[in-house]
Amino acid sequence: MDIRKNIGTILFLLLSVIAQGQKEYRLVWSDEFDVDGRPSKDWTFERGFVRNQELQWYQPQNAFVKDGCLVIEGRQEHRPNPDYETxxxxxxxxxxxIEFTSSSLTTRLSRQFLYGRFEVRAKIPVASGSWPAIWLLGNKWEWPLNGEIDMLEYYIKDGRPSILANACWGASERWHAIWDSVVTPFIHYTEKDPDWANKFHIWRMDWDKDFIRLYLDDELLNEIDLKQxxxxxxxxxxxxxFSNNVPGFKHYILLNLAxxxxxxxxxxxxxxxxxxxDYVRVYE
Known part of the structure; x- marks a missing residue:
C-alpha cells in the first residue's frame, strides 16, 4: 500500500467543502481505491459480450485494486463462449x-447523480485495440433516449488515435442517436509531451441544468448546450x-476497457x- 497516497487521501478528504473555479462544491461521493483486492460494493459488473460487437468478454476478475489504483486489465484468453448457439x-x-476478456464497472445499482462536478484521475492504455472510457448513462428509458455522456473515449477515429468528449440523446427513430462530439487527435497531446501516455491525467465534467462542460487536464474539450x-x-x-424534472431521473457512472x-x-x-x-470523485 502506498503510504504517501494514503496521507494525501486523508488530507484531501478533510477538505469536504472546496472552492473550485467560480463555484463552491461539496464532495458527495468518491472512491479512492485505497484498499487492495476487489473493488468496493459501490461497483457492479457488466458480463459477457455487451455492445458494439467489441471483441472482449466482460468478467469481474479482470478488475482489481492494487497500490492505490483500480486496474482494469484487458487479456488475451481463448475459451468457449458459454452462450454460443449454432x-x-x-x-x-x-x-x-472468447478471444479477449476485460471488465466494465458501473454504479448503476448504488450511486446515481444529477448535476455536479465529476473528476477521474486515470492513466489509459493507448496500444492498438484499446478503447478505454469514462461515461454516464441515464437510469430511465432505453438508449439513447436515456442520454449518454462520454467524459473520455480513446480510439481510432478517421484513421487516427483520438480522444473524444461526447454526449448523445435520442433521435426520431429507435436506437438512433444525435451526437455532440469533439474529437481531438492524440498527437495534440504527444507533441507537447511525448511521455503523455505514461502519466496520469484528470478528466473532469462540470454539469448544471444549462451546460455540460468536459475537460482534460483543465483544457476544455467540449461545451454542450442543454437547450439543444x-x-x-x-x-x-x-x-x-440531461436537464429535466422527471422524478428519480439521474445518471450513473461506467468505467470500462473495451x-x-x-x-x-x-x-x-x-x-x-x-x-x-486513481480515483473517482463527485461534487455537488
Missing part, C-alpha cells in the same frame, strides 16, 4: 469462442435526458492492456 443471428451468441439536447420524439419521448471495434485491431504484443484509475 446459427443464432445475435452476434453475442454466434461467436463460438431534447429527444427527437421516438415513442413520444421529447424529454431532455477491445477492438472502434479501438482497432488489437496489437497482441502489447497485452495485457492495463487501465489505471
Amino acid at each position: 446459427g443464432n443471428g445475435d452476434w453475442r451468441r454466434n461467436r463460438e469462442y 439536447t431534447f429527444n427527437g420524439g421516438y415513442n413520444g419521448n421529447t424529454e431532455n435526458p 477491445i477492438g471495434a472502434n479501438g482497432g485491431e488489437p496489437d497482441i504484443s502489447q497485452f495485457p492492456l492495463r487501465y489505471y484509475i
